[in-house]
Amino acid sequence: MKVTRVGEKLRRYYHYYPGTVAVIGVLDPKKESRANFMPAVWNAGLSFEPPLFGVAVSPKRHTYQLLAEGRPFSVMFFPYEKAELVAALGGTSGREVDKVKAFGLELAWGKVLEVPLIQGAFAAYELEPFDRFPTGDHDLFVGRVRAVWEDESAFNEEGVPTPDRVRALLYYGRYLYGSPAPWVQRIKKP
Amino acid sequence: MKVTRVGEKLRRYYHYYPGTVAVIGVLDPKKESRANFMPAVWNAGLSFEPPLFGVAVSPKRHTYQLLAEGRPFSVMFFPYEKAELVAALGGTSGREVDKVKAFGLELAWGKVLEVPLIQGAFAAYELEPFDRFPTGDHDLFVGRVRAVWEDESAFNEEGVPTPDRVRALLYYGRYLYGSPAPWVQRIKKP
DSSP states (O other): OEEEEESSOOSOOOTTOOEEOEEEEEOOTTSTTOOEEEEESSEEEEETTTTEEEEEEOTTSHHHHHHHTTOOEEEEEOBGGGHHHHHHHHTSOTTTOOHHHHTTOOEEEOSSSSOEEEBTBSEEEEEEEEEEEEETTEEEEEEEEEEEEEOGGGSOTTSOOOTTTOOBOEEEETTEEEOBOSOOEEOOOO | OEEEEESSOOSOOOTTOOEEOEEEEEOOTTSTTOOEEEEESSEEEEETTTTEEEEEEOTTSHHHHHHHTTOOEEEEEOBGGGHHHHHHHHTSOTTTOOHHHHTTOOEEEOSSSSOEEETTOSEEEEEEEEEEEEETTEEEEEEEEEEEEEOGGGSOTTSOOOTTTOOBOEEEETTEEEOBOSOOEEOOOO
16 A cells, blocks of 8 residues: 555545445425435444434435425435436436436335335434535535335345345446445344 | 334344445554554545545444544555454454454555555545544544555556455454455446
């Protein structure tokens, strides 16, 4: 490992990939089917108590406007089998396209919050707006988990989505998708 | 997929795993070897321009105190072969243990910032403190990338750490580690 770039504009910014993709769902009152979705690979858990989850979204995105209005939102996690759908959600804008109609999405609606969900995810959260932080050319929208959706077959007895249960969708950047190797190793604290 | 939990305290909060592990490196002026390290799986890219990267750290962590003093820090990304080391860094506290000595770490030092690095990573950033956001029981420390370290053999011609080049270390929660399946699929925008 050696220093390869110093202080310049970073064109290749993929060192921390692959990451699981969080598909954001938010109500779009201007669409007939009233839902918009976009994938965000810049996502992370942020707190256990309260349970907080964050997604970074560019102001260029239609979803940004919907989130900036302070709406609740969902995030969904998909298996590799849904890679084409997730890529299609990322490759179109809700400004021009009603994604629900264009991709024939089968929706569910939040139990606690007014948020849209897509069937076929193996897990999802209903998120109440908690905070919003400016981070350069994105904003980090932080939501508080108010309800959890699960396909219980995707999780082991500890609640972990191990790759023998589910092939989680991973994103590498540059339109490259993959999934985890089908094994894990437990390494206890020393 | 169905609703399994509503509004309760979330004990099992692993739905968005696995994630790559960012090992944080920061100067510890009280240690003889002057460096401390901890793994953070709650990490994310946050901006392209300026290039920003965030790590969520609990106030319980010794690293938190060091970051809260406004020091620059590094983040490093390791191959699966270093899983035992990364687990050991997470299972010990810099309050009690000089990790450099305890684990015989071979260090490098930042070219631009006064940050410690560990040899054996396939990539690393030198990060200048940019902002810090409170997020429930963690704080998100956001750094601006001032220098990039790379093992160039770990990246494809587009700068992506594809799994044919490097077996990135993935963390699933509950001390479970893995790595990506050795293939990717390119899915172009529709």
